[in-house]
Amino acid sequence: MSMAGVTTSVENNILIARIENPPVNALSHTVRGGLIAAVDQLNSDETLDAMVLAGTARGFSAGADVTEFGAAMKAPKLGEVVARLENSEKPVVAAIHGFALGGGLEVALSCHYRIADSDAKLGLPEVTLGILPGAGGCVRLPRLIGAEAALAMITSGRPIAAKAALQSGLVDRLADENVDEVARGFAADLVESNAGVRRICDIDPTPVVPEILAQERKRLTRRYPGQIAPQMAVDLVEMVLTEPFETAIAKEAETCKALVGSDQSRALRYLFAAERLAQKPEGIAPDTIQRSIRRVGIIGPGTMGCGIAIASLDAGFDVILVGRSQDALQKAEAAIDKTYGGAVKRGKLTEDAVAARKRNLTFAPDLSTLKTADLVIETISEDPQAKKDVIGAIDALVRADTIIASNTSFLDVEWLADCTSRPENFVGMHFFNPANLMKLVENIRTARAAPDVLATITGFARKLGKLPVMVGRSEGFVANRMLSKRTREALFLLQDGATPQQVDRVLTEFGFPIGPFALADMAGLDVLAATREARYAGMAERERACDIIETLVAEGRLGRKTGAGYYRYGDDGKPTPDPEFASLLAAHRARIGATSREISDDEVRERCLFAMINEGAKILEEGGATRASDIDVIWARGMGFPAWRGGPMHYADTVGLADVLAALEKYAGLVGEDFFAPAQLIKTRVVKGEGLTSQAPAAQRNTKRDELV
Ligand code: 3H9
Numbered sequence: 001m002s003m004a005g006v007t008t009s010v011e012n013n014i015l016i017a018r019i020e021n022p023p024v025n026a027l028s029h030t031v032r033g034g035l036i037a038a039v040d041q042l043n044s045d046e047t048l049d050a051m052v053l054a055g056t057a058r059g060f061s062a063g064a065d066v067t068e069f070g071a072a073m074k075a076p077k078l079g080e081v082v083a084r085l086e087n088s089e090k091p092v093v094a095a096i097h098g099f100a101l102g103g104g105l106e107v108a109l110s111c112h113y114r115i116a117d118s119d120a121k122l123g124l125p126e127v128t129l130g131i132l133p134g135a136g137g138c139v140r141l142p143r144l145i146g147a148e149a150a151l152a153m154i155t156s157g158r159p160i161a162a163k164a165a166l167q168s169g170l171v172d173r174l175a176d177e178n179v180d181e182v183a184r185g186f187a188a189d190l191v192e193s194n195a196g197v198r199r200i201c202d203i204d205p206t207p208v209v210p211e212i213l214a215q216e217r218k219r220l221t222r223r224y225p226g227q228i229a230p231q232m233a234v235d236l237v238e239m240v241l242t243e244p245f246e247t248a249i250a251k252e253a254e255t256c257k258a259l260v261g262s263d264q265s266r267a268l269r270y271l272f273a274a275e276r277l278a279q280k281p282e283g284i285a286p287d288t289i290q291r292s293i294r295r296v297g298i299i300g301p302g303t304m305g306c307g308i309a310i311a312s313l314d315a316g317f318d319v320i321l322v323g324r325s326q327d328a329l330q331k332a333e334a335a336i337d338k339t340y341g342g343a344v345k346r347g348k349l350t351e352d353a354v355a356a357r358k359r360n361l362t363f364a365p366d367l368s369t370l371k372t373a374d375l376v377i378e379t380i381s382e383d384p385q386a387k388k389d390v391i392g393a394i395d396a397l398v399r400a401d402t403i404i405a406s407n408t409s410f411l412d413v414e415w416l417a418d419c420t421s422r423p424e425n426f427v428g429m430h431f432f433n434p435a436n437l438m439k440l441v442e443n444i445r446t447a448r449a450a451p452d453v454l455a456t457i458t459g460f461a462r463k464l465g466k467l468p469v470m471v472g473r474s475e476g477f478v479a480n481r482m483l484s485k486r487t488r489e490a491l492f493l494l495q496d497g498a499t500p501q502q503v504d505r506v507l508t509e510f511g512f513p514i515g516p517f518a519l520a521d522m523a524g525l526d527v528l529a530a531t532r533e534a535r536y537a538g539m540a541e542r543e544r545a546c547d548i549i550e551t552l553v554a555e556g557r558l559g560r561k562t563g564a565g566y567y568r569y570g571d572d573g574k575p576t577p578d579p580e581f582a583s584l585l586a587a588h589r590a591r592i593g594a595t596s597r598e599i600s601d602d603e604v605r606e607r608c609l610f611a612m613i614n615e616g617a618k619i620l621e622e623g624g625a626t627r628a629s630d631i632d633v634i635w636a637r638g639m640g641f642p643a644w645r646g647g648p649m650h651y652a653d654t655v656g657l658a659d660v661l662a663a664l665e666k667y668a669g670l671v672g673e674d675f676f677a678p679a680q681l682i683k684t685r686v687v688k689g690e691g692l693t694s695q696a697p698a699a700q701r702n703t704k705r706d707e708l709v
Helices: 029-044 078-086 103-110 125-129 137-145 147-156 162-168 179-192 210-223 228-240 245-260 263-278 303-314 326-345 351-359 367-372 384-397 413-417 451-463 479-496 500-510 516-523 525-538 541-545 548-554 579-592 601-622 628-638 648-655 657-670 680-688
Strands: 006-011 014-019 050-054 092-096 099-101 113-117 121-123 173-175 295-299 318-322 361-364 375-378 403-406 426-431 440-444 467-471
Touching (some): 014 179, 029 078, 078 103, 078 245, 092 103, 099 103, 103 121, 103 137, 113 162, 113 179, 125 263, 137 147, 137 228, 162 173, 173 179, 210 228, 228 245, 245 263, 263 467, 263 628, 263 648, 295 303, 295 384, 303 318, 303 326, 303 351, 303 426, 318 367, 326 351, 326 361, 361 367, 375 451, 384 403, 403 451, 413 426, 467 628, 479 500, 479 516, 479 548, 500 516, 516 525, 525 548, 601 657, 628 648, 648 657, 657 680
Parallel strands (some): 014 050, 099 121, 295 318, 403 426
Antiparallel strands (some): 006 014, 426 440
16 A cells, blocks of 8 residues: 555555655655554554554655755644654554664654664764754653763764664664564564563653763863754753653754754754755756766875875775876875874774775876876876976876866866866866865866766765865865955954954854964964965955065964964963064064054954955856855865854855945955955845845745744
């Protein structure tokens, strides 16, 4: 029999109900109705003895349907569904394969027994969407596995493996294969032995000592500064341990409902959808056939080249790493061995796995070995002519259909494409350092790149486990171009009277993991001075005169590595304010005739962030990115912008774009037109009453009143 969203069949007096809602069996309105109908069928049909509830295709269920969050949730709500399942008079066994996440796990918890495939993952990831489980997860899980273990799952949002779920008592049995069959057998045994139902609501929760909860609150404040949901999780679990079951269920539902309406949840749900949208670059049909990539050539055995090589080897590709000298290649091999050695030490990889990866790696002293490569990525230094020469040489050598990618962080990709005979097969791929660890990749399209080439590099980056975002031609692309505006403004603020400590504090309080000056000290001021030099020709006069970095480098203050930069570093490696830097800054101000004034924290925050937002809008209007949401994914997932604020473009809309415009105009008067003249796009959108993300995914466009539970 088929009810929308759930199908049922009967085998030996056992009702088999299957959630069928591709791609991830989200618990949409039709699925919820189907589940209620299945429980009704089980309890009204006297010939039925028990039910097995299973998923289909990729998993059991990924939880509540997040696309329904924007509107009032239609009955039956999930809370009612799980109550009906738990209160069934006849036993219900969940057969979990793939994943049981969020509401999906809450459904499984309302079943009387749980059997999981040994590869399944179980979790409550609601916190990553800025909410908390709202259909009994916070109430049932602590009763079943204890408050501490439950709290860890709820506050981290990280799914656990089936084996760990068995150990904690979350599931009753593992199935190495065919979980449905094992669950059917389990249900038949229950019937045979007259075992009946076993409800989690009948278990009394075990109390925990208050100190544990207090410690957890402290840990979460450090781990997730500014985020409300993790803190509220501790309050909820504390409440659940003392309140009667029904009261706890009602309070949990209220909390979840309040969180769904919060700005933080709206921002995180927006990002969830934006991240997935970014995987479908505009102008590339989703059914575009990707080219086959098996062998990857990488030119330049430096830090970036080695990082990309490791990421490619880890993903199972054959890699040819080309360097100019044996010495450079030997150093590269040592660096790769060191990374893999560390992974073996930490128990992440076995010696055998490393040996297998190394068998797929060839070191080559010249380009001729690249003839067999399907994709060649050059990673040499950002010297325009040297890049052009290398790309031209690759072009002359490799197959006509081989894709050539330049790992550039700011060069003009159209200009680089011109030096090939195959502009349709040429792209940019901007990896971030260390490339084997950093998830973000800016894939850069040229006007002439073929759609299947763009689809292929998106697919390739995903296979590396990266988060690729397609950007367009633009100096510094999205991440570095916007970052350079924040850096500029942070330096101007020093001239105007702020201190590195104040700027860093304001931005970390905003939610960045590290402030711009502590970050600069970490990167090395000599490195940043070189970047500044490369940009010098295009700088405005005020920017050129703001040569604080050069002064520090001249003084031998290169940052952490020399024990001093913007800060001083002691043996503990912690940055402390440095009077010597204060004197250098005072001398700098005197030299350029800058008058120092008291700068408010609001001014620091606005100048740093609005300079970035304005640049993001310019990037959009110039076609350097096709969607505001892509910019947000780059910043929130790759550049430390607090995800719970949704990314810079979303944040501008949260502040109110008209207010951002007014502030830009104010700072254009204060700092200079060159730096704060508002982007035309912002002015146009304000006139139209629109925000920057008005073309963003539907999940973000939301009403204040979400009737979720
Ligand atoms: C919840 O349950 C609240 C309850 O406690 C309380 C209620 C009262 N809904 O990620 P993918 C779509 S909150 C709707 O690319 P993967 C996704 O947008 C929920 N759609 O695949 C994409 O669509 P498209 C708690 C969803 O293999 C497609 O499925 N649950 C949902 O890399 C494929 O997704 C979560 O937070 C959803 N819940 O990863 C789990 N989930 O093709 C969220 C996915 O149009 N989901 N879609 O781009 C995930 O973590 C991953 O999707 C999953 C698969 C691991 C399942």
